[in-house]
Amino acid sequence: MPDISAGRLAADDYGKNFSDVHPPLSAHEAVVESDRCYFCFDAPCTNACPTSIDIPLFIRKIGTGNVEGAAETIFESNILGGMCARVCPTETLCEEACVRNAAEEKPVRIGLLQRHATDTYIERHSTYGVRAPATGRKVAVVGAGPAGLACAHELALRGHDVTIIEARGKAGGLNEFGIAAYKATDGFAQREVDFVLGVGGITVESGKALGRDFALADLRSNYDAVFLGLGLQAVNALGVEGEETAGVVDAVRWIEDLRQSQDKSAIEVGSRVVVIGGGMTAVDAAVQAKKLGADEVTIAYRRGPAEMGASRYEQELAQVNGVRILHWVAPRQVVSEGNAVSAVEFERTALDASGRLTGTGRALRLTADQVMKAIGQTFVSGVVETVALDGGRIAVDEEMRTSLAKVWAGGDCVRGGEDLTVQAVDHGKRAALSIHAALSV
Amino acid sequence: MADLRSNFLGIKSPNPFWLASAPPTDKKYNVERAFRAGWGGVVWKTLGEDPAVVNVNGPRYGAIHSGDRRLAGLNNIELITDRPLELNLREIAEVKKAWPDRALVVSLMVPCEERNWKSIIARVEETGADGLELNFGCPHGMSERGMGSAVGQVPEYIEMVARWCKEATRMPVIVKLTPNITDIRYPARAAKKGGADAVSLINTINSIVAVDLDSFAPVPTIDGKGSHGGYCGPAVKPIALNMVGEIARDPETYGLPISGIGGIETWRDAAEYIALGCGTVQVCTAVMTYGFKIVEEMIDGMKKYMDSHGFSTIEDFRGLAIKNISDWKYLNLNYIAKAKIDQDLCIKCGRCHIACEDTSHQAITHMVDGVRRFEVKDEECVGCNLCVNVCPVEGCITMQPMAPGSVDPRTGKVVSPQYANWTTHPNNPSAVAAE
Ligand SMILES: Cc1cc2nc3c(=O)[nH]c(=O)nc-3n(C[C@H](O)[C@H](O)[C@H](O)COP(=O)(O)OP(=O)(O)OC[C@H]3O[C@@H](n4cnc5c(N)ncnc54)[C@H](O)[C@@H]3O)c2cc1C
Ligand SMILES: Cc1cc2nc3c(=O)[nH]c(=O)nc-3n(C[C@H](O)[C@H](O)[C@H](O)COP(=O)(O)O)c2cc1C
Ligand code: SF4
Ligand code: SF4
Ligand code: SF4
Numbered sequence: 016m017p018d019i020s021a022g023r024l025a026a027d028d029y030g031k032n033f034s035d036v037h038p039p040l041s042a043h044e045a046v047v048e049s050d051r052c053y054f055c056f057d058a059p060c061t062n063a064c065p066t067s068i069d070i071p072l073f074i075r076k077i078g079t080g081n082v083e084g085a086a087e088t089i090f091e092s093n094i095l096g097g098m099c100a101r102v103c104p105t106e107t108l109c110e111e112a113c114v115r116n117a118a119e120e121k122p123v124r125i126g127l128l129q130r131h132a133t134d135t136y137i138e139r140h141s142t143y144g145v146r147a148p149a150t151g152r153k154v155a156v157v158g159a160g161p162a163g164l165a166c167a168h169e170l171a172l173r174g175h176d177v178t179i180i181e182a183r184g185k186a187g188g189l190n191e192f193g194i195a196a197y198k199a200t201d202g203f204a205q206r207e208v209d210f211v212l213g214v215g216g217i218t219v220e221s222g223k224a225l226g227r228d229f230a231l232a233d234l235r236s237n238y239d240a241v242f243l244g245l246g247l248q249a250v251n252a253l254g255v256e257g258e259e260t261a262g263v264v265d266a267v268r269w270i271e272d273l274r275q276s277q278d279k280s281a282i283e284v285g286s287r288v289v290v291i292g293g294g295m296t297a298v299d300a301a302v303q304a305k306k307l308g309a310d311e312v313t314i315a316y317r318r319g320p321a322e323m324g325a326s327r328y329e330q331e332l333a334q335v336n337g338v339r340i341l342h343w344v345a346p347r348q349v350v351s352e353g354n355a356v357s358a359v360e361f362e363r364t365a366l367d368a369s370g371r372l373t374g375t376g377r378a379l380r381l382t383a384d385q386v387m388k389a390i391g392q393t394f395v396s397g398v399v400e401t402v403a404l405d406g407g408r409i410a411v412d413e414e415m416r417t418s419l420a421k422v423w424a425g426g427d428c429v430r431g432g433e434d435l436t437v438q439a440v441d442h443g444k445r446a447a448l449s450i451h452a453a454l455s456v
Numbered sequence: 457m458a459d460l461r462s463n464f465l466g467i468k469s470p471n472p473f474w475l476a477s478a479p480p481t482d483k484k485y486n487v488e489r490a491f492r493a494g495w496g497g498v499v500w501k502t503l504g505e506d507p508a509v510v511n512v513n514g515p516r517y518g519a520i521h522s523g524d525r526r527l528a529g530l531n532n533i534e535l536i537t538d539r540p541l542e543l544n545l546r547e548i549a550e551v552k553k554a555w556p557d558r559a560l561v562v563s564l565m566v567p568c569e570e571r572n573w574k575s576i577i578a579r580v581e582e583t584g585a586d587g588l589e590l591n592f593g594c595p596h597g598m599s600e601r602g603m604g605s606a607v608g609q610v611p612e613y614i615e616m617v618a619r620w621c622k623e624a625t626r627m628p629v630i631v632k633l634t635p636n637i638t639d640i641r642y643p644a645r646a647a648k649k650g651g652a653d654a655v656s657l658i659n660t661i662n663s664i665v666a667v668d669l670d671s672f673a674p675v676p677t678i679d680g681k682g683s684h685g686g687y688c689g690p691a692v693k694p695i696a697l698n699m700v701g702e703i704a705r706d707p708e709t710y711g712l713p714i715s716g717i718g719g720i721e722t723w724r725d726a727a728e729y730i731a732l733g734c735g736t737v738q739v740c741t742a743v744m745t746y747g748f749k750i751v752e753e754m755i756d757g758m759k760k761y762m763d764s765h766g767f768s769t770i771e772d773f774r775g776l777a778i779k780n781i782s783d784w785k786y787l788n789l790n791y792i793a794k795a796k797i798d799q800d801l802c803i804k805c806g807r808c809h810i811a812c813e814d815t816s817h818q819a820i821t822h823m824v825d826g827v828r829r830f831e832v833k834d835e836e837c838v839g840c841n842l843c844v845n846v847c848p849v850e851g852c853i854t855m856q857p858m859a860p861g862s863v864d865p866r867t868g869k870v871v872s873p874q875y876a877n878w879t880t881h882p883n884n885p886s887a888v889a890a891e
């Protein structure tokens with residue numbers, strides 16, 4: 016019988032295991048760290064930030080004791096600077112670009128400094144920004160994820176009235192439902208949503224879905240502009256025999272249950288877990304499975320470490336947490352015993368002479384009580400009717416305009432993004448500026 | 457192996473590193489700890505007459521910090537010793553007896569009357585101390601009572617008191633100078649005229665180190681008020697070095713022994729003072745920051761430096777830099793240097809670019825062929841050295857002299873091998889014809 020159960024740990028271990036992966040800096044640590052910044056000209060870190068936060072300026076403000084001013088510099092470019100400070104893969108963004116890498120291979124800890132400033136500000140203030148006089152223009156934002164929230168805030172600041180329409184019961188998107196629990200502890204996602212909405216002029220209608228409760232055409236006729244921040248609502252299938260067996264779960268849904276549970280000891284996890292995939296979701300699922308008390312967790316990825324969507328740092332995080340990463344294996348069959356999963360059959364892969372991934376014919380079987388699928392999510396295009404797509408996602412131009420007049424889009428649902436929170440924020444902000452320009456003529 | 461032994465005015469010490477008259481030398485307990493740590497000598501905390509002065513009971517120090525809260529400058533409003541004279545004299549005698557190989561100089565400050573000076577000197581004489589240092593430098597508190605820098609600012613008084621003291625003692629007399637004057641050469645000349653064997657400098661600089669922006673009072677604040685204090689520590693070293701250099705190269709005081717003080721923290725600081733002619737150096741703030749142990753680094757670093765340069769005693773390099781201190785007008789205007797960036801060391805922070813672009817001569821690129829790259833444009837560079845100073849990577853930007861005969865791309869002129877200075881320059885209205 017497969018060993019899947021809840022409550023594998025002693026009661027207080029849950030709190031310990033799901034506390035902050037990177038504890039915040041103390042005020043003293045922040046000042047010491049801020050000293051390390053060279054206040055670069057045309058700063059490479061800023062250029063590497065999708066939202067172009069003026070990093071040297073905010074760090075300098077921390078150094079002079081002006082922590083709230085530092086946060087204002089951050090929010091001016093990125094209203095979700097608090098969440099980004101927690102979830103951005105800084106090792107491939109700002110911190111990778113930091114010039115301190117060149118000399119010491121030790122970048123300024125920009126993410127933690129950003130968190131220090133934004134946490135301090137959010138603790139003391141209910142929101143950021145003051146709205147311009149009302150313009151009387153109405154904008155509908157569909158989806159209350161990072162893209163929608165950033166767009167709504169920017170539009171509200173400029174005096175427009177925003178209605179956010181969100182299918183789920185709660186705003187936040189993947190910040191609330193997807194991000195690993197140890198990255199956004201203590202209900203931060205909802206506190207940040209309140210902070211963003213606190214600016215005023217934004218109404219959230221939750222529990223209403225585009226395509227189910229109304230059509231895009233309704234929005235286009237009832238509002239002056241529409242922004243689509245729909246995210247990715249479907250997951251890729253493995254396409255192998257046995258995929259429907261009990262014990263095979265979709266990693267994103269499993270993480271969502273974990274994030275939403277009041278009591279983590281109620282979440283079921285296998286003793287031996289196999290996670291299939293190589294991205295951030297695979298790492299998050301594997302690490303959280305381990306933190307819930309799974310005995311053996313293996314990430315099985317069909318290519319090598321360099322091709323993994325998860326950064327090297329995240330791969331290390333998985334390994335530090337006791338997760339094994341197996342490369343060059345592709346799933347061929349989910350093996351069951353009775354009605355439940357008992358193993359996964361893999362074939363070892365390799366690159367052929369022309370550089371294409373091929374099977375080698377050599378098999379490998381991993382015993383499993385639970386299998387998590389994390390091989391990517393896809394955009395559900397049915398809801399957007401006639402909007403043109405590109406590569407299965409919404410096609411947009413530089414200003415995030417779609418093919419339909421009065422309709423903009425951004426975040427994971429558009430083509431060309433990196434599927435990162437910070438990217439979604441940037442899209443939302445840019446779309447808002449474009450909408451504002453369009454409404455101002 | 458280098459020999460650090462020093463003989464200053466006949467006062468011998470195992471090394472030239474002394475502690476300046478200040479809290480670290482206020483009593484036997486501290487001084488013995490210092491000697492155990494390896495310090496070559498001390499100047500005992502300044503003695504005065506009984507009844508002893510009293511210090512404030514609130515904060516006496518304030519500071520400025522550089523990166524990572526390194527103490528860069530210290531300010532104090534402490535007075536001379538607040539312990540009874542008798543106690544100090546007894547401890548001085550005990551310490552000298554227990555540590556015969558170390559230098560023990562006694563600092564003094566009494567009202568400006570002949571009998572006051574002569575009577576205290578008689579008592580110091582009995583302790584067996586090696587020398588006297590006359591404190592004409594303390595800039596706060598004592599100066600309001602007509603002592604310390606109030607004396608040090610009037611060359612005639614310096615000369616007068618120095619003479620009284622020389623008459624009254626067998627011991628060498630060092631006059632400690634205040635930097636709170638316009639031209640350090642005048643008090644130094646006066647000390648020499650009065651018969652002083654040496655000068656020591658600098659004492660602390662008048663300063664308000666900070667203003668508290670909530671209480672609107674100077675720091676340190678005592679019950680809502682603050683008074684100016686004396687400034688010392690690494691930040692004052694450049695001021696002190698200049699003053700030492702001025703005295704060292706003044707024909708009237710040339711050769712007068714000097715004990716250098718001000719901002720010394722490392723062997724390198726000490727070596728710079730010695731290169732400007734000092735026979736010993738004195739340290740205060742650095743030990744108040746890090747404790748006595750730093751002398752171990754100073755001794756070892758100095759020996760290594762001397763060995764690497766073939767100097768066997770400090771006399772071998774003492775004063776070697778004096779002849780190279782020049783008036784501006786004699787600097788060679790035909791010497792032309794250009795900044796050069798070592799691209800392998802450059803971390804591309806862009807500081808050099810923005811410094812030169814915003815405030816100098818627009819001579820550093822930030823983009824070359826569409827990539828971030830910092831290169832000096834020789835046709836714009838005036839060789840000012842600003843970029844060298846702002847670059848975070850030491851040795852990354854260097855100043856390269858242009859070879860005589862080559863063409864300076866900035867001016868289009870051939871670099872002359874001839875020395876030529878301002879005195880003969882055609883733009884100088886009072887130029888004299890070059891020979
Ligand atoms: C498990 C996991 C971990 C991740 N970890 C990180 C990380 O550590 N760092 C990082 O930078 N990124 C991470 N990401 C990616 C990041 O979460 C996304 O890039 C980001 O949330 C995209 O924002 P969005 O606003 O485009 O979409 P979403 O956050 O997905 O928000 C879309 C919103 O639209 C709503 N919606 C969808 N369809 C409709 C409809 N028809 N009508 C009304 N509302 C609708 C949804 O309910 C949702 O609230 C992770 C993703 C996953 C899945
Ligand atoms: C707290 C304090 C008290 C001092 N007291 C005296 C003193 O009593 N007599 C004296 O001659 N100099 C006194 N000084 C000046 C020091 O001896 C020394 O000249 C000055 O601090 C510069 O050296 P530094 O930069 O190494 O500290 C004092 C300095 C400090 C910081
Ligand atoms: S690159 Fe690094 S050192 Fe330069 S401004 Fe950014 S954080 Fe500071
Ligand atoms: S030496 Fe001066 S002028 Fe030349 S590049 Fe450097 S800063 Fe510019
Ligand atoms: S200051 Fe130095 S490290 Fe920075 S760009 Fe210039 S040369 Fe390079």
